[in-house]
Amino acid sequence: MYRDDKPALVALGLILLSVVMIAVVGLLHRVPVDSSIVASLEARGPLEGYWWPEFSTRDTYANWLTALLALVATGISLVGLVLVRRTFIETRRTANAAIEANATARLLGEAQVRAYVSWDHASTASMHAQMDGAVVAFRFAPVIKNTGQSPATLKLLYVDMPLLSQSEPAPNITFSRMGAEVEHELGAGNVFNLSDRFLSMDEAWEVYQGKKRCFLFGYGEYRDVFWQRDADTRVFRFCFEVFIRTPPDHTPIEQFFLGIQFQNVPFYDIAPHA
Structure with a gap:
């Protein structure tokens, strides 16, 4: 393993952890709720005078946690793209160096065999x-x-x-x-x-x-x-x-x-x- 590979592995680990947490939260979200309570709260509507909108009971903390984890996963994906781009740049630099080395070797070989x-x-x-x-x-x-x-x-x-x-x-x-x-x-x-x-x-x-x-x-x-x-x-x-x-x-x-x-x-x- 190279030193430059560690950030990519960490990013992949965080992405995997986020996926697992989303799955766990989704399972926890399946707890049954009394339908009569939900219906009464939805029928009441939002309270007047509040600047913050009122949500139904279906918008639980699990939904917000899921959205937050999705944002974190998106950020980690962006970091992964940056790391992949850096990998591509290093790969191209290595390929160019190999091409230059081959050209130099060819010139040296020609210099040894050509006529003088x-x-x-x-x-x-x-x-x-x-x-x-x-x-x-x-x-x-x-x-x-x-x-x-x-x-x-x-x-x-x-x-x-x-x-x-x-x-x-x-x-x-x-x-x-x-x-x-x-x-x-x-x-x-x-x-x-x-x-x-x-x-x-x-x-x-x-x-x-x-x-x-x-x-x-x-x-x-x-x-x-x-x-x-x-x-x-x-x-x-x-x-x-x-x-x-x-x-x-x-x-x-x-x-x-x-x-x-x-x-x-x-x-x-x-x-x-x-």
Whole structure:
């Protein structure tokens, strides 16, 4: 038994007691009365000069007690209705809390299994001349990965690798939607190479000497298994400044790539789908 049930039980007990008392009074009211006395009193009529009406002997105390108990029972019934209403309110509040808990559990479950596409690493390689095999350029291929537990469908991709002067600010990649539309399925745990970007030997020297700043950034949109319900696409972004710490003509070339650093650049992520 809960503490909130006690008032309801008390009200029901009082109602039952009232019913029993009404029944008992009704039985007591069956005492026979001399009919001649009743007839003489009824024939006399009400007394003049009295403000209080005169009743016949049939209006006994038992009738008044019955009416009083009926009023008490009515009051108790009203109290019972109030308690029932409170019970309904608490029941509805409990049901709403259960619905919210189920919704939260569903969101948590979806968050654990849905797809998450983001930057993984950059694949690098050197481009050599056909005549003498000298290094003429360097290739940078951003690689994204689906770290979620369900597949994702890539819908839009954009990659750029600009060279800026020292006075120019870092690129703000909160641009409008742009890029090439694609339709590629990216399974859970799989990677995908974005478009290659190239840095010539002269450009690499300018970055190494601090004359230019090099950035590698990208933007993409994808859908996961929940996109039909959300009616929305998800977005990934990345922006890195490329630092070259080793002379571009350094040999072996592997040592040159080990000296390349990608430093994350903060940007304003204000896209509504992110």
